[in-house]
Structure formats: structure tokens, C-alpha cells
Amino acid sequence: MMTEIFREYHRTHHWINFKIDVRRITELMWLKLGQVQAKCDQISGVPLLPSVADQFHRLSLAKGVLGTTAIEGNTLTEEQVLSLLKGELELPRSKQYLAKEIENILQAVNTIANRIFSGKEGRLQPEEIKEYNKMVLDGLTYGEEVIPGQYRNHNVGVLGYRGAPPEDVSLLVAQMCDWLNSWDTPEDLKISMSVVKAIVAHVYVAWIHPFADGNGRTARLIELQVLLSSGFPTPAAHLLSNYYNETREKYYHFLRVASKKEDGIYDFIEYAIQGFLENLNEQIKIIEAQQLKVHWESYVHEQFRNKDSKASLRQRRLILDLWNNKDGLTINEIRELSPRIAIAYAGKTDKTIQRDLKHLESIGLVFYVSKFVFVNRSIVSAFLPKKRTIELPTAVKT
Numbered sequence: 218m219m220t221e222i223f224r225e226y227h228r229t230h231h232w233i234n235f236k237i238d239v240r241r242i243t244e245l246m247w248l249k250l251g252q253v254q255a256k257c258d259q260i261s262g263v264p265l266l267p268s269v270a271d272q273f274h275r276l277s278l279a280k281g282v283l284g285t286t287a288i289e290g291n292t293l294t295e296e297q298v299l300s301l302l303k304g305e306l307e308l309p310r311s312k313q314y315l316a317k318e319i320e321n322i323l324q325a326v327n328t329i330a331n332r333i334f335s336g337k338e339g340r341l342q343p344e345e346i347k348e349y350n351k352m353v354l355d356g357l358t359y360g361e362e363v364i365p366g367q368y369r370n371h372n373v374g375v376l377g378y379r380g381a382p383p384e385d386v387s388l389l390v391a392q393m394c395d396w397l398n399s400w401d402t403p404e405d406l407k408i409s410m411s412v413v414k415a416i417v418a419h420v421y422v423a424w425i426h427p428f429a430d431g432n433g434r435t436a437r438l439i440e441l442q443v444l445l446s447s448g449f450p451t452p453a454a455h456l457l458s459n460y461y462n463e464t465r466e467k468y469y470h471f472l473r474v475a476s477k478k479e480d481g482i483y484d485f486i487e488y489a490i491q492g493f494l495e496n497l498n499e500q501i502k503i504i505e506a507q508q509l510k511v512h513w514e515s516y517v518h519e520q521f522r523n524k525d526s527k528a529s530l531r532q533r534r535l536i537l538d539l540w541n542n543k544d545g546l547t548i549n550e551i552r553e554l555s556p557r558i559a560i561a562y563a564g565k566t567d568k569t570i571q572r573d574l575k576h577l578e579s580i581g582l583v584f585y586v587s588k589f590v591f592v593n594r595s596i597v598s599a600f601l602p603k604k605r606t607i608e609l610p611t612a613v614k615t
Contacts, residue, residue, distance in 0.1 A: 224388070225382040225384060225385055226385040229379075229382060230381050230424065230476075232424070232481075232482075233381065235393070235396040237413070239413070241483050242486065242487075243487070246486070246487055249491065250409035251409060252497075253409065253412055253490070254408040256497040256501060257408055257449055257497070258408075259501060260452065260497075260500060263504050265507060265508075266511060273452060273504070274452060275302055276299070276503075277452035277456075278302065278323075278452075278455060279295055279302060280295065280455060280458075281441075281454075281455025282298060282323055282455070283295055283298045283459075283462070284459035284460070284463070285322055285433075285434050285437045285438075285458040285461075285462070286319055288461055289318075291318050292315060293315050298319055302323075314358065317355075318357065321353050321356070322353065322438075324355075325353060325438050329349075329441060329442045330451065333442070338446075339443070339446020340398045341397055341398055341418070341443070342394060343394055346390060346422075346427070346435065349439070350432075351365040353365075353431040354431045359430050362429050363428075363429040365431070368386045368387055369383055369428055370383050373429060376473070378426075378473065380424075380426025380427075381425045381426060381427075386425060386427045389425045389427070390425060393422075397421075397443075400414055402414075411443055411447030415439075415440040415441075415443035415447075415457070416440070416457070416485065416490070417486070418436070418439050418443055419436045419439065419440045419457075420472070420482055420485055422435060422436035422439060423472055437457070437461070441455070441458070444457075453500065456497065456500070457489060457493055457496075459496060460492035460493065461489075463492075468488075471484055471488045472485065509594070509597050509598060510540060512597040513537075514537060517533060517536055517537055518533070520580055520582070521533045528573065528576075532577060534557055534561060535551070535554075535561070535573055536577050536582050538555045538558055539583070539592050540592055542554065542592070543592075545589030545591045546590055547590075548567050548571065548574075548588075551574075551590070574590055582596070
């Protein structure tokens with residue numbers, strides 16, 4: 218029988234023990250993990266128009282990439298990151314480092330995704346973790362003690378937390394990879410357990426703190442790799458980084474709790490699962506809204522088939538553009554609905570607008586509430602399943 222050699226981290230970081238007892242995950246959290254798996258299956262199976270799918274992926278990527286840098290202090294906005302993805306972002310020289318931080322994460326994300334989608338096994342490897350850290354810090358300003366992609370050889374601390382002893386870092390990262398790679402998960406629980414595995418990997422990198430800088434960003438890239446390699450739809454794989462940024466006070470709180478409280482890692486797991494599920498619900502709402510819009514446009518074009526008069530063209534454009542407004546519009550406000558509607562009604566009286574709206578009302582596309590006109594969305598939502606509240610079993614109610 219081999220005796221384990223005592224290491225300094227056994228004394229200073231006894232919580233780094235490479236153990237997770239899934240029995241400590243509550244019944245309610247297992248229920249939520251099941252919902253995560255179902256919603257990921259739903260997202261994976263949804264057909265979207267190529268233009269809509271591209272927009273959705275860009276938005277998800279922007280949120281995830283921004284999330285993992287913003288939590289470290291990057292001040293670019295979501296709109297600016299989207300502009301950067303299009304190659305259209307212009308910044309003064311004093312702020313170009315902010316774009317470089319984003320570009321570094323994008324390069325790392327694309328590297329991870331390309332490897333996995335080309336069939337590479339998603340096992341965690343110490344050398345790849347070093348590579349991710351090197352990508353994160355490429356071209357940025359950092360202290361003399363920082364060597365991108367190399368383990369630190371000195372003690373580090375962040376927000377009152379001291380990383381594992383430097384002499385143990387290499388061993389700990391190797392043990393972490395071996396441990397996580399050894400998780401044996403039944404196929405029907407692959408998605409659910411990969412969420413737990415990704416979250417645990419994140420926490421362990423934060424605990425070990427193997428590098429002199431860029432540990433948080435590296436941890437979130439490892440989290441992404443675990444999710445993508447387990448079959449997560451790409452948009453969903455970016456959700457945790459975005460959630461951590463949106464709730465950064467809780468994020469740092471639960472990271473502290475994870476090391477200071479016995480079995481505190483389970484509190485972090487529950488916090489992350491809850492946020493993952495909430496963000497998945499928001500993604501599905503976006504997808505459903507896009508699908509309804511596509512069905513609406515198809516229905517409108519069907520109503521105006523073979524109607525090519527100027528009035529019909531104007532009415533079709535009006536009802537298509539009205540879809541984007543949910544608050545109702547007056548006749549005067551309709552003139553400002555969109556640039557093409559402003560052009561269509563330029564030089565025309567309110568009677569023309571009233572006449573067009575009356576026709577749209579006669580074929581059931583709009584309705585009035587007082588002086589406000591609304592799109593009749595019930596036409597395309599009539600066959601959606603009714604939402605109902607599902608009572609949780611007594612044993613898992615909170």
C-alpha cells in the first residue's frame with residue numbers, strides 16, 4: 218500500500234481534495250439539471266433561418282466573451298463587442314488594450330471550438346491549460362513576475378484569497394486534469410453531469426490559481442471546453458461566463474465560501490446551476506420570439522400574395538414593421554415606425570394611414586385599443602402549447 222507524500226497544500230489548502238459527492242447535490246438541483254438538459258436539447262433541435270442563427274450565435278458569443286473579460290474590469294459594452302466581431306470597432310489608442318483583451322478570448326474560444334468540432338477529444342491537459350493562459354495574456358501589459366502560459370513560482374493572492382503553494386501548482390493541475398478526465402458518466406446524464414464537471418473545474422482552477430495573472434479567464438475557458446466537448450449547443454456554452462459577470466458580487470462571494478466553508482463548493486455549484494438555467498430560459502425566449510416573427514412574416518406574405526398595387530405593398534411593409542412594436546402606436550407615431558414607413562407615408566395624409574389600418578384590421582392583422590393599434594399576435598401563437606405551472610414534489614419544494 219502506497220503512502221501519500223505530504224505536500225504543503227495539504228496543510229494550507231486542505232479543501233483541494235479532488236472529491237465530489239454527487240449525493241450532496243440536492244434533489245431540487247438535480248431537477249434543475251434535468252431542465253438544463255431538456256432545454257439544451259430544445260435549443261439544439263430548433264431550426265433557424267441562417268441570418269437569424271448567425272445573429273443569435275454572434276450575440277451569445279459577444280455576451281460570453283464580454284462576460285469573462287468584464288468581470289476582470291473590461292469596460293467595453295455589448296454593442297462595442299458586436300462591432301468588434303464585425304471588424305468595425307474603432308477605439309482611441311488609450312483604450313485599444315480593451316479590444317485586445319476581447320480578441321484574446323475570442324482567439325482562445327475559437328481554438329477550443331475548432332479542436333472539438335474537428336473531432337479532437339475534449340480531455341483536459343495541463344499543456345493546453347497553459348496555452349489558454351498564454352492566449353489570454355498575449356500582447357497585454359502585466360507585471361515582471363508574470364510569464365504568460367507558465368506556472369507561477371511565487372505566492373499570489375486575490376481578494377483575500379491566497380493561491381496554492383507555488384511548489385505544488387504543477388502537481389495540482391496535473392491531478393485536477395486526471396481527476397476530471399476520470400469522471401465516468403452514463404450517457405443519459407452526460408449533459409447534466411458535464412455542467413457539474415465544468416463548474417467544479419472552474420472552482421479548482423480558482424483554488425489552485427496556477428498562474429501569476431489571468432486565472433479567472435483561464436478557468437472560464439476550461440469551463441467552456443468541458444461544456445462544448447460534452448455536446449452543449451454553442452450558444453448555451455457561453456452562458457455561465459455571462460451569468461458570472463451579471464452577478465459578480467455573488468460570484469466572488471460563492472468563490473470565497475467554496476474555500477472557507479466546509480463543503481462550500483456545493484453552494485457554488487447550486488449558485489451556478491441556478492444561473493445557468495435562468496439564462497437558458499432567456500435564450501429560449503429569444504429563439505421563440507425569432508420563430509414567431511418568421512411565422513408572422515410568412516403569414517403576412519400569404520395574405521398579400523398576388524397583390525402588387527402600391528397600396529398593398531405599403532400595407533404589407535407596414536404590418537411587417539409593426540411586429541417589432543408591442544406597446545401600441547397612434548397614427549402619428551406610425552409615421553416614425555421605420556425609415557421605409559416614413560418614406561411610404563411622406564406627403565400623405567392621416568386618412569391614408571387610417572385607410573391602410575382599416576384594411577389590415579378587416580383581414581385580422583391588427584386591432585385597436587382606444588386610439589392605439591396593435592399587431593394581432595394571437596394569429597401565430599394560437600397553436601403554441603399553453604404555459605402551466607408545474608407543482609414540485611413536496612420533497613423538493615423550497
